Amino acid sequence: MALNLIRKLMVSSLFCFGAATASAETFVFTAIPDEDETKLVERFRGVADYLSNELNVDVRYIPVKSYAAAVSAFRNNQVQLAWFGGLSGVQARRLVPGSEAIAQGVEDQAFETYFIANTNTGIEPADELSSLEEGLQGKTFTFGSKGSTSGRLMPEFYIRETFGEQPDEFFSRVGFSGNHTRTLRLVEAGTYEVGALNFQVWEKELADGNIDTDAVQVIWRTPAYPDYQWTIRGDVNERFGEGFKQRVTEALLNLDDQALLESFPRSGFIPASNDDYEPISKTAEEIGILD
Amino acid sequence: MFQSPTVRTSFIFLAIALVGLLFADIAITASNPWRDLGNFFFGVVTPNFFSNEGLMTALLRTVSFAFVGVALGSISGFLLALVYRWLPVRILCAFVRAIHELFWALIFLQFFGFHPLTGVLAIAIPYAGIFAKVYSEILEEADPEPGRLLPPRTGVISAFLYTKIPDCWVQLRTYTAYRLECGLRSSAILGFVGLPTLGFYLESAFSQGHYSDAGAMLILFYVLIATMPLWVKPKLLPAYILGAPFFLGEGLPIVWSNVGRFFTQDIVPSPLRGEEGWAGMGAWLGDMFINQAMPGIWNTVILTQVALVATGIIALLAFPLISTHFGGPVRRTSGHVFLVIMRSTPEYILAYILLQLWGPSMLPAVVALALHNGGIIGHLIGRQSSTIRLRPDAPNGLNRYTYELVPRVYRSFLAFLFYRWEIIMRETAILGILGIYTLGFYVDSAIQNIQFDRAMVLILITASLNIGVDVLGRFIRRKLALQTMPTC
Amino acid sequence: MAGFDLSGLTASFGGERVIGPLSLKVKAGEQVALVGKSGAGKSTLMRLIHQHVNRNSSLVPQELGLVNALPVFHNVFMGQLDQHGNWYNTVTLMRPFSRDKDKVRELLKALGMAEKLWIPTASLSGGQRQRVAIARALYRSAPLLLADEPISALDGPMAHQVMQLLKDRFSASVFALHDVDMALAYCSRIVGIQDGQIALDEPAERLVASDIMSLY
Known part of the structure; x- marks a missing residue:
């Protein structure tokens, strides 16, 4: 078996130059690493297969280690399509003139961030963030990734707006867990007392029975904002043929494989436009993430 | 005292x-840190070597990146060592080795993207600076006497090859082999920023709490390093060095215009790119400072x-x-x-x-x-x-x-x-x-x-x-x- | 040009004059022995001459100057590095050409160590190392030989053999020798050095051992 593996590696590596030229015709996409990698790889390999069938071209999914890496790969034209968050999408479209948001999840029109707390803190859920000031002050707090919309941008915005202080002034310790699943695990374990995460990740983990509700609970929900979307480069038609962008858009909007949608989790995809994300852009400018 | x-x-x-x-x-x-630590050690003693199909490939990539990076670094470092007396060279070397491999990788990722060149250069460049310094120190300690005895019109290269290299050879070789071990470590951690080496899978396994998978990767890595004397043989080295470039994986193609953009736009301070010009530099630098x-x-x-x-x-x-x-x-x-x-x-x-x-x-x-x-x-x-x-x-x-x-x-x-x-x-x-x-x-x-x-x-x-x-x-x-x- | 005519030779060490100023003229066909007690300045004078003749001489220094990691062949071959281009020398480093091998083997045979051709010099005995340095000087075949105690580590018969060989092969030579009998037997002229100056300069046939002993 090992021999076989080595032989396969040899062959694939020896042809790497050939493969490099062939991959110029491969449609490559990526996604921000907002959840556990195993789940992402499984989900987006499914998407790659689906798109490959619909578009009749080779489609390849590239996993990346950070939000910025996803944006850079898109900007550098090493990927032509990406599943971005609100903020990363805005960053990417600013950097690549002509690129467009073409589809978003039904739930992404009104996305939310959940503030969660370890039950040992004794913080009780509230409707207004301001009423939690006493309970939250001086606690340890974790965001998700530095480039995340629901895990960083929106929670930071509301913390600043409500308490009038930077997060690292208001809390005793501020960390960046890396992704939403990890934020959930860290607060559940008590490594951080409070955290903020993507509400869809919370709901899905809750439905799957993966959350110890005795250890962690939701204490506040943000107002709705637009989030995730598929963004495509403006020059794909030149590379993959006339009307290619339209075909990708339609393929995404027509995606009705329930298992695949479930893995996002989204009930379906609907059309989106760059303008839908203007609020995100404004918020990011306000807290200095975007110039 | x-x-x-x-x-x-x-x-x-x-x-x-x-x-x-x-x-x-x-x-x-x-x-509950001790419980987690316990889970981790339990994972290490119950390694799962078959969790990930990519594990063997990752090990192969780790070795390949190390070989190519260290080989390139040692060749360029050697050439630099020959002119190390020259102050600008010394400054350049001090500078490139003061920047960590991971920083180099993060820089190259911005314009080469996920191409093998990113990982190779991330190792080769700082290593070249280190090699240049150490090689030049070793060469300086060679016995000068044989060189003085050569016939006066002997070519510089011949003189160097006969009087310096043989005298330093053992030290040069020992140090280079030692650096190869360092290179394996550097190569492994490049995975943490997304290159296809061991760190890539290690990070995934850890962040998801798959300690048995992580344990297996660590054990394989230790075995790889501990057995180096067995598989890194002088006779096999040429084969490794010539073969390694073929095992770096294909990555994604480089788009060369990105390189120009990075140097002419991305790293130009934003006030200079915008309308503020030099007037805005003070505030920009001050704020960052x-x-x-x-x-x-x-x-x-x-x-x-x-x-x-x-x-x-x-x-x-x-x-x-x-x-x-x-x-x-x-x-x-x-x-x-x-x-x-x-x-x-x-x-x-x-x-x-x-x-x-x-x-x-x-x-x-x-x-x-x-x-x-x-x-x-x-x-x-x-x-x-x-x-x-x-x-x-x-x-x-x-x-x-x-x-x-x-x-x-x-x-x-x-x-x-x-x-x-x-x-x-x-x-x-x-x-x-x-x-x-x-x-x-x-x-x-x-x-x-x-x-x-x-x-x-x-x-x-x-x-x-x-x-x-x-x-x-x-x-x-x-x-x-x-x-x-x-x-x- | 085998001989030399040097004047105003001086050398200082740590601000203190150790040689000269002195003049020394050696004609083609002369074998000069520098004698004197250790510390008199013989080795320093040797080096001075070597520099002043623009290194155009075969030098056997006291410390031999061998590249220990290289085998005997290459150490000897280094005597003629200037005769070939870089590529030739580089190839030789990895795989010597047979005519060079034959020449070097021939030389080593005359010195009684042909079988050591491929042994790294680091693993040779003191006497063998000395003969390698001598072989290098012979291979260099410059017209002038400067040899600083070339037979100090050789036993009786071998010492005579080597001195004879050196006398035959070079048209002019300067030896630093502490063995007065050897100096008288193989050299045509004796130069005694005392406190950095020439204290004696006579043809060998006019001297006996006791004349020289006064220098010690």
Whole structure:
């Protein structure tokens, strides 16, 4: 078996130059690493297969280690399509003139961030963030990734707006867990007392029975904002043929494989436009993430 | 005893570290760190080698990147060593080696993207700087006499090949082989930023709590390094070096226009790109200095000083584990295994593991740096202590340790420690990527915000800090007349 | 040009004059022995001459100057590095050409160590190392030989053999020797050095051992 593996590696590596030229015709996409990698790889390999069938071209999914890496790969034209968050999408479209948001999840029109707390803190859920000031002050707090919309941008915005202080002034310790699943695990374990995460990740983990509700609970929900979307480069038609962008858009909007949608989790995809994300852009400018 | 300058220096550094400790953020924030640590060790003793189809490929990539990167670095370093006398070359080398491999990788990722070149250059460039320095030191120590005896019209190249190379060959080879081991560690951690080496899977496995998978990867990595003498044979080297480029994987094609854009736009400070021009530079730099560079430098320096002293303590405690003057063969063998594991585990991975288990603070970083570097120094002085011949009636136990051995190895211990000072600082800065507020944290944040101009300035600041500590370390070593061979 | 005519030779060490100023003229066909007690300045004078003739001489220094990691062949071959281009020398380093091998083997045979051709010089005895340095000087075949105690580590018969060989092969030579009998037997002229100055300069046939002993 090992021999076989080595032989396969040899062959694939020896042809790497050939493969490099062939991959110029491969449609490559990526996604921000907002959840556990195993789940992402499984989900987006499914998407790659689906798109490959619909578009009749080779489609390849590239996993990346950070939000910025996803944006850079898109900007550098090493990927032509990406599943971005609100903020990363805005960053990417600013950097690549002509690129467009073409589809978003039904739930992404009104996305939310959940503030969660370890039950040992004794913080009780509230409707207004301001009423939690006493309970939250001086606690340890974790965001998700530095480039995340629901895990960083929106929670930071509301913390600043409500308490009038930077997060690292208001809390005793501020960390960046890396992704939403990890934020959930860290607060559940008590490594951080409070955290903020993507509400869809919370709901899905809750439905799957993966959350110890005795250890962690939701204490506040943000107002709705637009989030995730598929963004495509403006020059794909030149590379993959006339009307290619339209075909990708339609393929995404027509995606009705329930298992695949479930893995996002989204009930379906609907059309989106760059303008839908203007609020995100404004918020990011306000807290200095975007110039 | 306080008359001795080495002892006095030691206590000054100890005092600085103790003061630093007052300001350092040392805490275990995880609510149940011992349970997690237990889970981790359980994972290591129940490794799962078959979890991931990519594991073998990742190992192969790790080795390939190390070979290609170290080979390129050693060739360019050798050429640079020939002109090392030239001041601009020395400055260039000091500069490129002051920037950590991971920073280089983050830079190249921005324009080469996920192409093998990113990983290869990330290793080759800093290594070239290090090779240039060490090679030139080795060549300088060659016996000059044979060169003086050559016929006057002998070509420079012939003279060099006959009189310098053979004399230095063993040292050059030993050091290069040693660097290859360092290269394997560097290559492995490049995975943490997305290159297809071991770190890529290790990070995934850890972050998802798959400790048995992570344990399997660590064990494979240790085996890979421990068996190096068996598979890195001089005769096989040409085959490895010629073959390795074919096993780097294909990655994604390079788009060359990105390279130009990176240098002409991305890293140009944003006021110069916009309408403000030079007038805006002051405010831009000032803001970055106050909000990012200053806190970053402060934390980096504190963490470095605390970790340096902790490294020293670990090294002094650990060297008897392998010294022939203590214990029997069983104890020594287990001591060797322990130290091999400590020094084979890159501090970045150790820090990552401990951060996952103990929660964020400087503590995991200090422990990781101290264990890794203490393991290396402990190994070196332990080996040295075994060459000391004690008189037959020498005392035993603690007295033997304090009266006979420590005084004899203390100078070389300090030499190694000050040699590693700069290395510890370089690592400290990089650990910021994991979320400790050292300079690396601010570099990573700038990159996450797609502000490469800021990232570059912060990387330059980090490099200058490293160069400063390097110079200071050399000054102290010269002042105390301490000599040492390079370590990595 | 085998001989030399040097004047105003001086050398200082640590601010203190150790040689000269002195003049020395050696004609083609002369074998000059420098004698004197150790520390008199013989080795320094040797080096001075070597520099002043622009290194155009075969030098056997006291410390031999061998590249220990290289085998005997290459150490000897180094005497003619200037005769070939870089590529030739580089190839030779890895795989010597047979005509060079034959020449070097021939030389070594005359010195009684042909079988050591491929042995690294680091693993040779003191006498063997000395003969390698001599072989290098012979292979260099410059017209002038400067040899600083070339037979100090050789036993009786071998010492005579080597001195005879050197006398035959070079048209002019300067030896630094502490063995007065050897100097008288193989050299045509004796130059005694005392405190950095020439204290004696006579043809060998006019001297006996006791005349020289006064220098010691």
